[in-house]
Amino acid sequence: QMNYKVVVAGAAGGIGQPLALLLKQNPLVTRLALYDIAPVTPGVGVDLSHMDTPAKVTGHKGPEELPAAIKGADVVVIPAGVPRKPGMTRDDLFNTNASIVRDLAACVAQNAPKAIMAIITNPVNSMVPIASEVMKKAGVYDPARILGVTTLDVVRAAAFIGEINGVDPRSVTIPVIGGHSGVTIIPLLSQSQPAVKLSDQEKIKALTQRIQEAGTEVVKAKAGGGSATLSMAYAGARLTGSVLRGLKGESNVVECAYIKSDLTESPYFANPVVLGPNGVAKNLGYGQLNNYEQQLLKEAIPELLKNIKTGVDFANK
Ligand code: APR
Numbered sequence: 001q002m003n004y005k006v007v008v009a010g011a012a013g014g015i016g017q018p019l020a021l022l023l024k025q026n027p028l029v030t031r032l033a034l035y036d037i038a039p040v041t042p043g044v045g046v047d048l049s050h051m052d053t054p055a056k057v058t059g060h061k062g063p064e065e066l067p068a069a070i071k072g073a074d075v076v077v078i079p080a081g082v083p084r085k086p087g088m089t090r091d092d093l094f095n096t097n098a099s100i101v102r103d104l105a106a107c108v109a110q111n112a113p114k115a116i117m118a119i120i121t122n123p124v125n126s127m128v129p130i131a132s133e134v135m136k137k138a139g140v141y142d143p144a145r146i147l148g149v150t151t152l153d154v155v156r157a158a159a160f161i162g163e164i165n166g167v168d169p170r171s172v173t174i175p176v177i178g179g180h181s182g183v184t185i186i187p188l189l190s191q192s193q194p195a196v197k198l199s200d201q202e203k204i205k206a207l208t209q210r211i212q213e214a215g216t217e218v219v220k221a222k223a224g225g226g227s228a229t230l231s232m233a234y235a236g237a238r239l240t241g242s243v244l245r246g247l248k249g250e251s252n253v254v255e256c257a258y259i260k261s262d263l264t265e266s267p268y269f270a271n272p273v274v275l276g277p278n279g280v281a282k283n284l285g286y287g288q289l290n291n292y293e294q295q296l297l298k299e300a301i302p303e304l305l306k307n308i309k310t311g312v313d314f315a316n317k
Pocket of ligand 1: 009010011012013014015016035036037038079080081082083093097100120121122123226227228229232
């Protein structure tokens with residue numbers, strides 16, 4: 001199969017619109033369904049439908065039009081939610097976004113149980129467990145088909161390293177493991193290819209912290225105008241493109257993603273995975289950590305466990 005239906009749930013938003021724009025340009029996408037509760041949604045669909053690329057675009061507004069959007073989906077990308085405002089952490093968004101993701105996952109369970117879900121809505125660390133619990137309850141749970149999108153952490157790390165090394169950031173490979181918020185974001189700078197040109201551990205630490213806090217860097221710079229949208233859309237489109245290449249049987253498609261995992265004490269964990277015809281085909285783990293990275297992992301695990309429990313408790317309350 002070489003033609004796929006992709007749904008963007010939250011398609012009218014700051015992430016959703018540029019994400020839809022990028023997906024409309026992906027030749028593997030033959031049907032692009034845009035779902036949102038915002039009145040502008042059908043118009044975003046009409047707007048994109050005037051582009052001269054093959055993907056057939058449909059707009060779907062409001063919950064009564066959600067099942068039609070989801071039916072036949074191969075991939076459902078979810079940036080629906082409320083974004084961070086200055087001073088807000090990703091966890092502040094929790095209750096609103098948790099309900100949105102729960103309801104979307106329930107609709108996927110009913111209408112496209114084999115679809116791969118790529119969750120962008122924050123806090124991602126908790127949203128993936130919520131979607132997983134919903135699928136379990138519906139009896140259609142497949143952990144290989146639920147991914148938390150951490151691609152932006154990888155993209156940022158590569159961008160910053162590219163800048164430091166004076167090379168094209170697209171030539172940088174860097175695993176980022178753990179989760180998608182604060183201390184749970186663990187860039188494995190010791191595994192960067194090419195090696196990061198930083199002379200001492202203090203600078204490595206500063207770069208690590210910049211990657212961990214890059215989302216906040218954007219929130220502050222936007223001064224009340226929202227959080228990362230354009231770079232997130234780019235990252236979401238890249239992951240979706242990789243998921244589609246995996247579906248079509250391309251080999252060696254590797255991306256970092258936050259998935260069900262038994263590598264650490266944390267039941268969900270992000271690291272490089274191989275994407276295949278059924279979603280996650282292989283967990284590649286995270287290789288050798290240096291002392292500093294081991295310490296970061298130690299700090300991340302309790303936070304991940306807390307975020308995951310919050311998600312599981314929400315889904316089962
Ligand atoms: N179903 C579908 N879409 C919804 C729903 C819902 N129940 N509730 C809200 N939305 C839509 C909004 O109408 C809006 O178009 O989600 C979109 C969110 O867009 P923005 O408010 O612009 O937020 P954005 O910056 O895109 O971030 C969305 O992604 O990275 C995360 O933290 C971020 O959780 C936030 C999400």
